[in-house]
Amino acid sequence: MTERKSNSADGVPNDCFARAIEHAAGLCTVSDHISRVVGPLDIPIEEFTDRSSRPSVTYDFEPMIRAALYQEICGFSQSELADRLRRWTYLRLRFGLDSPPTQQTLSNFRRNRLSLSDRQRLSELARKVRALALANDVRGISGEDAPPAIEPDEVDATGLTSDKVLRAVRVARDRVFTEFTTSRAANAKYPDEVYWEVQAYLSMTAHGKRAMKRRYKWIHPLKDRPHGDTHTRTIKKIGTPDPQMTLPDYATFRDTDLWKQIRDTLLEPFDRAVANLVEETDFEDQIREPVNVAIDITSWRFYPSPLKSRDPEILKTDYPDMVSGLEGSHERGFLFATLSVVGKDTPIVLAIEPVRENSWWETDGYHTPKAEVVDRLLTKAQEHVEIHKVMADRAFDGYGVRDVIDRHDLTYLIPKANRSVNDAKALAETKAHPDADYAVERGVRQEYEGRVHTTDFIYFPSNENTGKYGIMLTNADVPAERAPGLVAQYRDRWMIENEYKCIKQHFLPQTSSTDYRVRLFYFVAGVLLYNTWRLTNLLLRNWVDVNLGEKPPIPAGEVAQIIVFRLGLGVG
Template sequence: MTATDDQDHRDEILDSIEEQTEDLCHIYDHITRVITNLEIDGEWFSGYENPGRAKFDLEPMVRLFLYKHARELNQSELARRLRGAAYVYLRLGFDRPISQQIISHNKRNRFDATERRLLKDAAEVVRTVCSEHDVIRTNEPALDPEDVQHDRVSEGEIMDAVKRATELGFREFSADRASNATYPLEAYFERQGYLNMSRAGTTTKSRRFARLSERESVPHGSSHNRTMKKVAKPKSQLTFDEFVTGKQEPEWKRIRDEVLEPFHAGVENILNELTDEDYAEAGFREPVHAAIDITSWNYHVSPFISEKKARQSGKTPIKVTIDGKEKLIDPDHPDLVSGLKNSDERGYKFATITIITENTPIVLGVEPVRDQRKWEEEMGWDIERTSRADIVESLLEQASRHVDIHKVFLDRGFSSKETRDVIDRRGLLYVLGKSARAKVDKKNIKEINDHDLYDSWIGHGTHEYEGREHDITYVYTPSKKDEDKYAVFTINEHVDHHRTEALLGQYSQRMEIENEYKTIKKHFLPTSASKDYRIRFLYFVIGTLLYNVWRMANFILRDAVDADLGEHPPILAGELIELVAFCLFTPPD
């Protein structure tokens, strides 16, 4: 190979690394994740003369040195990092941490001088691109020494904590399966942990999972799908109310009821642990503050279908009129997929209620959201939808199974007289955002703008709904997002400005639920194109339970870490998924 060929080969490799890194930076939020998901061509590094004698595969070793140079670690720091509690070696593809001597040996003997320079240059490309996308973090993969009371949180402590938390959260799930089934249900939940870990789909090839699992064999993707559908399959018999009225509940509600029972059993187990007398002081105290909000899981298939595609598929499309134009709707488009905030996006929606506390924000309830689609509204169809008041009532009912609630925080998407009445009838205090659309709102805001001394305003009134009445305070305060606008809140008591400031300060903790959604969607949801609501709802509930397990595992480790678990959990969310995949259940001997 000529010098020109060598240079062309080097440039080709660096271009591939750069292109892959650019793509991965849009998916992952940390440089370690980017490196572990790079595709490494075995032909790039072929200077080693005895590959058959190598104790470690080439690809993990390449990732190891990319990681070392990109994170600017020396060999001693790298070895300590691999021995830490963060399981970086598993991400890189090793089955155990490797010593400094092994790292040094592989550097000298596994790669020639040209390849060692190439590794450094490739790592520089990764670091530069990750820096441009702001996905370089310094709090990963191991704990900072000043955060740990002893030498470090040991692997044993991590494993014990996760095993305990997953035992509490997942042991109640079951499925109606044959007694001679090839794999126990635990094997499928173990595989589900892997799918979440790798953000993979259920049909993803399982070679890596099979290699990592301690089982002799692992379930196939098609078998996995069928089993998970059975976990979420509602019971076929009618309830007493359905038998009397002759009207059966929509299937999505029956799926909800089937999946939420084991979910709530897991929540109760976790809360019992958190409120144990040994933990109570560090956990939370009742009555609690709770936040309610809605998140979405995108579904990218359009509801519209062309006449040609309908003929080819043999479907009979549904004719609807939207904005005066006739369109065709795919009859197989999922009922629970509706429009999102961005006009061109659609997805499944789920509402949750979460304890708002610094160290242990636990999700207490999940509720499907069935919104009316635009064509259903324009055609005047009578469809089963969930009002925001119904959602709030259901979530409060779910949460009441576990804890006593004192205050509820909601954003303006829930603002309605019916919602306020639902909360007030339960004797709870609410702080609820409100859109400044009414004439009186515009009048009050104009009065604030015209005044020279104050920039906020508090007013008292009453709220009436179906003959029930309660006191209400209206609060107008400068928006934190836009200085020229005002945020409006309602509180179901007459409160003065001192109490108002305190309540709005507590309301700001509601943003923890936004972080919750980001964590669930980034780390605890697999890739899925399924339109089957059994799969979608079950996977979201499992993701929510995994979030609770993550919080629980970090809580159990609180004695080992002298740090604020809410801000810097010793187990990162992504790490927990890996641990779930490896030790959620212990395979039989």
């Protein structure tokens, strides 16, 4: 049998391996564990030669190559690798192994199915990936910290079995995507469930339609599967306000009403899905209402410039209307406001609203009023839970926003964005006080469109090391002794930054689409997968009589993998 050789005699990988190393470099910047680098890595399988003479073998070649690469990167012995594959279910899922191979199987694979040159290529690839992982502080290389999953003693002590994990994912999943309809004919080639599996897979790989085309085929049992373009067309149908409309292109538009119609079309099923998750997974029984919530805005970067390259003084006429300029830079992106539960309760996203900001390249662009965004978020969230305090970023500081929250009969905590001469004087007096670090100015009159409420100004040390102070606004009547507690509560909202990071890293696929239906659906689906992950772990906590602690048994990203690798294969 002919063996493929490296392009150079010194063992340096050829172009195919160079592309794999480039892919690994990107994965190492966003992955928190080496197994999450090896799992989706584009290994050039065609460059290896399977030397097995048997017509059928127990394990496919590619999953075994991934396991062998993982072994080489970490420097494990075959017995150590076999032990890890046996103990860590999710490690096998990442590599595509249906069951844990024995040490003898691993040995036979390396000795009988890989040639000497194959083993050399594997070692060289492992060396380069290891160097990239070490440079990016990727965990798991030393083997000291095992892949985050369910420990064997946890299974024995709590009854937290794989069957319960799968059951929890099924319950959470079935409460989410069933609210979306593809508006396709009853005799359509693929059922809707296939497209949800594809979407979960895209979220898992975080590499969009091309990744699906390359890798989805080897994990799905169907001989026929939807093409990436078919999936995209289906997503556009889901986001189309009126299936009878024949607009040639939704990607760009100058019609304010149209993007709002797309918003309503996609957020109505999102709201129903959130209601299902809250009501049917006993979420209401697990939280201490009224809850504290946080409102913030996150961006999804959009790289193309609004200016024509040949004539930078002229704007593109087909530039996506919902792209906004990001504050303080020339970066651009789609913006989304979210309302999330924060504090000690299970953090989930209760509401989403698209945001449109004025941009430097526009003179008459439409912007979404912050008060309108907050009103819609609160109205939706209050359908699910009882809210007490609303904490928002300083970007939401404004008379209109404070008025909206007060009219919802809720308490707000918002940092003051702009400071006046009076603020500077009050801050100076607070800093100069010999005993008190905090000061409160109570009962300041706030008027907006004829409505009046009172606001307390809290002056507090924002950074003790630098001596900097901040100003917090609240409509609560705050005695001075309560000020430190309220400021400490506000710091709970910073978990929303981790929430955004988790959604983008584990649940938001990459896409180059400019079609707003695709962009908004991808973000909505990513948030729902995040909520599914959170509530799956909540179900597991309910089903086993044990406090699972701060680290949930199913880490972020595992839900998407389970949906694809297990539920998509007929196990669920």
